[in-house]
Amino acid sequence: MSEQKTNSDTRDRILDVAERLFMENGYEATSMRMITGAAEVNLAAVNYHFGSKEALLREVFRRRLGWLNQNRLQALDRLEEQAGGGPLKPSQILEAFFGTLLRMGEDKALGGMTFLRLLGRTLTEPAEFIRTFFAGEYAEVIDRYKQALYRALPDVPQAEIVWRLHFMLGAMSYAIAGTDVLRVVTGVEVGDLAGERPVPDDDTILARRLAQRLMPFLLGGLRAPLPQFDEPAGSQKKELPTKAARESRTQI
Amino acid sequence: MSEQKTNSDTRDRILDVAERLFMENGYEATSMRMITGAAEVNLAAVNYHFGSKEALLREVFRRRLGWLNQNRLQALDRLEEQAGGGPLKPSQILEAFFGTLLRMGEDKALGGMTFLRLLGRTLTEPAEFIRTFFAGEYAEVIDRYKQALYRALPDVPQAEIVWRLHFMLGAMSYAIAGTDVLRVVTGVEVGDLAGERPVPDDDTILARRLAQRLMPFLLGGLRAPLPQFDEPAGSQKKELPTKAARESRTQI
DNA sequence: CTAACATTAAAACGAACGTTTGAACGAACG
DNA sequence: CGTTCGTTCAAACGTTCGTTTTAATGTTAG
Numbered sequence: 386m387s388e389q390k391t392n393s394d395t396r397d398r399i400l401d402v403a404e405r406l407f408m409e410n411g412y413e414a415t416s417m418r419m420i421t422g423a424a425e426v427n428l429a430a431v432n433y434h435f436g437s438k439e440a441l442l443r444e445v446f447r448r449r450l451g452w453l454n455q456n457r458l459q460a461l462d463r464l465e466e467q468a469g470g471g472p473l474k475p476s477q478i479l480e481a482f483f484g485t486l487l488r489m490g491e492d493k494a495l496g497g498m499t500f501l502r503l504l505g506r507t508l509t510e511p512a513e514f515i516r517t518f519f520a521g522e523y524a525e526v527i528d529r530y531k532q533a534l535y536r537a538l539p540d541v542p543q544a545e546i547v548w549r550l551h552f553m554l555g556a557m558s559y560a561i562a563g564t565d566v567l568r569v570v571t572g573v574e575v576g577d578l579a580g581e582r583p584v585p586d587d588d589t590i591l592a593r594r595l596a597q598r599l600m601p602f603l604l605g606g607l608r609a610p611l612p613q614f615d616e617p618a619g620s621q622k623k624e625l626p627t628k629a630a631r632e633s634r635t636q637i
Numbered sequence: 638m639s640e641q642k643t644n645s646d647t648r649d650r651i652l653d654v655a656e657r658l659f660m661e662n663g664y665e666a667t668s669m670r671m672i673t674g675a676a677e678v679n680l681a682a683v684n685y686h687f688g689s690k691e692a693l694l695r696e697v698f699r700r701r702l703g704w705l706n707q708n709r710l711q712a713l714d715r716l717e718e719q720a721g722g723g724p725l726k727p728s729q730i731l732e733a734f735f736g737t738l739l740r741m742g743e744d745k746a747l748g749g750m751t752f753l754r755l756l757g758r759t760l761t762e763p764a765e766f767i768r769t770f771f772a773g774e775y776a777e778v779i780d781r782y783k784q785a786l787y788r789a790l791p792d793v794p795q796a797e798i799v800w801r802l803h804f805m806l807g808a809m810s811y812a813i814a815g816t817d818v819l820r821v822v823t824g825v826e827v828g829d830l831a832g833e834r835p836v837p838d839d840d841t842i843l844a845r846r847l848a849q850r851l852m853p854f855l856l857g858g859l860r861a862p863l864p865q866f867d868e869p870a871g872s873q874k875k876e877l878p879t880k881a882a883r884e885s886r887t888q889i
Numbered sequence: 890c891t892a893a894c895a896t897t898a899a900a901a902c903g904a905a906c907g908t909t910t911g912a913a914c915g916a917a918c919g
Numbered sequence: 920c921g922t923t924c925g926t927t928c929a930a931a932c933g934t935t936c937g938t939t940t941t942a943a944t945g946t947t948a949g
Contacts, residue, residue, distance in 0.1 A: 668935075668936065668937085669936080669937060669938085670935085670936085670937095680937095680938095681938085681939080681940090683937090683938095684937080684938060684939080689937080689938080690937065690938090
């Protein structure tokens with residue numbers, strides 16, 4: 386779906402270019418002159434339209450995360466409504482959370498894989514203003530999904546669920562960032578598929594493949610057997626933080 | 638003969654401080670003046686001892702990754718020897734790969750959690766010289782472990798294994814980076830445990846907890862049911878070795 | 890002691906950074 | 920027409936960046 390972006394507008398051109406360059410180089414390594422140069426606008430345009438470089442980055446994310454998290458909440462609303470008060474299946478919850486995100490990767494109007502990669506790389510940036518911003522943007526969504534998972538997995542300690550949500554976010558972030566040592570893999574995958582028929586788009590294929598591979602992995606991790614704690618026998622562990630810290634390596 | 642007398646003071650102090658500051662601020666946002674100032678050495682000392690800022694970062698990693706990947710290889714050697722030519726268990730492989738890393742987090746002499754966090758955050762940095770460096774440092778280890786996993790999971794398509802190795806690396810990187818929206822979790826965990834007895838160290842506890850929680854998750858993800866491919870044409874996408882295509886790409 | 894070498898010190902380099910300024914432009918409107 | 924107002928422009932601001940230079944200071948061996 387060819388979307389006619391109003392690229393004639395200075396403001397949008399800056400946002401689009403900044404999104405790409407921040408993804409390619411990171412925030413610090415991307416200068417205002419690189420952005421305004423590539424967008425073919427005046428150097429002062431960023432400060433005029435957004436106020437500062439930090440505010441520009443925030444706006445780059447806001448226009449995408451707004452849509453994303455809103456749709457995540459709606460997806461959860463829909464599921465809970467059709468469940469009629471009962472708990473959801475973990476797979477449904479993961480599909481709503483991660484599927485909504487990964488579907489952005491297939492839609493260029495929503496930023497496509499460019500935004501997904503930017504998001505994955507920025508989530509680990511240590512800059513304080515970035516962390517603060519993300520914390521605010523994600524607060525409600527994370528809380529809602531955490532509650533949903535608590536209800537979906539009543540026998541799993543809540544602390545354990547939070548850890549695993551943490552791990553799932555990491556697996557996804559890293560995978561969509563796609564900067565790592567295994568990068569070639571995706572190339573192979575896409576290459577294998579390329580000659581079959583009229584390809585929609587390399588990034589679109591990648592996004593679909595990624596979703597297809599990632600979701601079973603996440604679900605398997607989420608539902609993995611719990612680590613063994615030394616506890617009084619027959620205890621019905623609720624949320625209680627386990628007392629004994631095991632020195633021994635986990636026997637998996 | 639000559640000892641390492643020359644590397645005694647200034648050089649090591651720079652490395653220690655750089656490790657911490659790169660972790661806290663990222664590579665680009667950490668200036669030479671911040672490093673030399675905190676290390677209480679002259680500004681020119683970095684260029685004298687290491688040549689450049691890039692070379693400094695490489696050396697920060699080299700002194701840790703050398704130990705890490707060497708021990709990873711040794712651990713794998715040991716397992717394969719005692720298996721006498723047979724395949725290893727996936728849990729053994731993961732323990733060797735991730736356990737070796739996570740044990741660094743408990744040992745201050747090996748960099749402790751500071752280095753682990755730095756590693757997790759740097760793995761997603763887009764700078765070319767960083768990616769190139771990591772690719773070289775990890776090449777042998779990744780290849781060896783990939784082969785071990787292929788043999789341990791003969792019924793799983795190799796491409797799928799690589800994807801999941803990818804996901805596992807992500808879950809671990811993100812978890813040890815510890816910058817994300819769920820950051821509070823670790824604080825709660827550590828706090829719950831703190832008053833118990835003479836605490837080894839907050840970071841040590843965190844490293845142990847992390848290993849204990851992460852390993853079952855990774856194993857669950859690795860062994861999750863395979864995704865079903867709903868390919869329109871043919872659909873007998875059994876995904877056997879696909880020999881030619883696989884060898885066509887050079888591994889990292 | 891002296892010569893040679895390795896390290897540290899202070900100062901400066903040019904380049905690039907994010908941001909600000911003040912003028913110029915162009916459409917809108919009375 | 921003149922005025923206003925949102926936007927764009929070229930130029931410069933002061934600061935900080937990584938690196939280099941040159942001299943001073945140990946340190947070691949002949």
